[in-house]
Amino acid sequence: MNFTYNETQEMLRDTLARFLADTYDFETRRKMVASDAGRDPGIWRALATELGILGAPFAEDQGGLGGGAVENMIVMEQLGEAIAIEPYLQTVVIGGGALKATGGAQAEALITQIIGGDAIIAFAYAEPQSRYELHNLRTAAKKDGAGWVLNGHKAVVYAAPWATHLLVTARTGGSQRDPDGVSLFLIEANRPGIVRRDYPTVDGFRASEIYFENCSLPGDALVGSEGGALPLVEQVVDEATAAICAEATGVMRRLHAGTMDYARQRKQFGRPISEFQVLQHRMVDMFMEVEQAASMTLMATLKLDLPAPERMAAVSQAKAKIGKGLKFVGQNAIQTHGGIGITDELAIGHYFKRATMIEGQFGSVDHHLGRFERLSMPD
Structure with a gap:
């Protein structure tokens, strides 16, 4: 699938990527996770007031950037690359999605609070x-x-x-x-x-x-x-599932990149293990899973506005495929690193944990394969 971001979307991706690279390195994240609060509220405030990221999928007349599901996909992939613990999925994608779908004065007021960083929704x-x-x-x-x-x-x-x-x-x-x-x-x-x-x-x-x-x-x-409310709940959960597929793509991308870096540094028999053909094949297979995840996520995201059966089928296809990809990439990353891969001090183990959790969020591989089968069967 050939898809090119527009100038605003590229700016959104690059701005968030730079911000996370500057403020959300692995050691900073470890300290936040270990703190009593489990997060740094200043990061959320910066995403709102300094960058305007929390307004990405909301209309301009609401104070947002005028985007939608594609913008959520862009943000979630970057958050996945940083394994960021910010509640963007729960607040902006799910909470904001439900409020946009229902509308009204109360919804408008709360959307304004979300964009400003004053509201967090679970x-x-x-x-x-x-x-x-x-x-x-x-x-x-x-x-x-x-x-x-x-x-x-x-x-x-x-x-x-x-x-x-x-x-x-x-x-x-x-x-x-x-x-x-x-x-x-x-x-x-x-x-x-x-x-x-x-x-x-x-x-x-x-x-x-x-x-x-x-x-x-x-x-x-x-x-x-x-x-x-069930159709609305199904809609926002499908939107969340597509968004978490984008997060998974970012996680898998870092798992692959981290494994490549380690393979270039780790030597055995006097040579970097990246020169061994069997590991080269493994890296290629991991790379293919990352690229397929990106394509499947984009396909599901672009179909979120279709009638419910088509939307649900596309989301289930993506989640089932990406769930398998997460397991493959994660396990191969840990196997290549060996025992060091599961230590708390190394980032790769934390990416693996997040990948494992994403596999089950909003439906396992088996659940989505079953849902896709039901949607595909003739009446």
């Missing part, structure tokens, strides 16, 4: 029993006068320890696995009735188990239509 959708079924929900919201009362448990909510707002899926009707009756709520993260257990994830991010215990919500917390 997407609370997964539950212990749900696996990758977005409509498999035990969390429930019941009417209470003009508002709602929310009860339930959300698992592995990325960026929740830092969030100002939570985007929460809950059942307002139907049975546990009924596609109908799914609603979406946007609420302040510090509301009474929200209990949070925070923890670091294996890839250096922070996440939470969130429990809603008779949490009272105002009527305007509802995003979109009552009981009819």
Whole structure:
């Protein structure tokens, strides 16, 4: 696929790449991950106010750069190359995507806060029993006068320890696995009735188990239509999946480059191991996986505006292929490095951890192969 970025997109990519190279080196990231907060809020502020990166996919009349899914892809690939822990995916791609889709005065106000770096959104959708079924929900919201009362448990909510707002899926009707009756709520993260257990994830991010215990919500917390939010949730998750494929491309690119550098330096029998033919073949195979990941991500990104079945098929194709590529590139990187590859002091092990986590986020290889098969079968 032949695709060339326009001048604005090239500037976005190059500006972010330079910023991350200057401020987000591996040792700086290690210190941030090890800190009590798990991040440096100044980085997020700089992305917003100094670079305008957080406005990349939003309209110019909202204060954004006038971009869309391609701009998200560009940003996510650069964040992947730096294994950055910034909550861009949760806040801009998912939260911003849902707000753009629903619109309204409240959405416009919060988008302004996102662009300015004042809002961080965590997407609370997964539950212990749900696996990758977005409509498999035990969390429930019941009417209470003009508002709602929310009860339930959300698992592995990325960026929740830092969030100002939570985007929460809950059942307002139907049975546990009924596609109908799914609603979406946007609420302040510090509301009474929200209990949070925070923890670091294996890839250096922070996440939470969130429990809603008779949490009272105002009527305007509802995003979109009552009981009819599943298509919107599927859309934003597909957009997030395409974005995380872009992040995976950046991760794989660094895994390949780091392995190439190591192979040129590591000597055996008096020669750099990069001269051994079997390892040259391995490097080429890793490179091919990176390039295929970039192409598949672009294909899925360009199809996000198509009707749901075509969008979902394209996203599942990309995620399944890239999931396999992540495993291949990651395992070969570690095997080439040997035991040193999994030490905390070497960057390659951290890239491998992130690659492993991405494999399962928003659907495993098997899940997406199954979804693509279902979408491809005739009625």
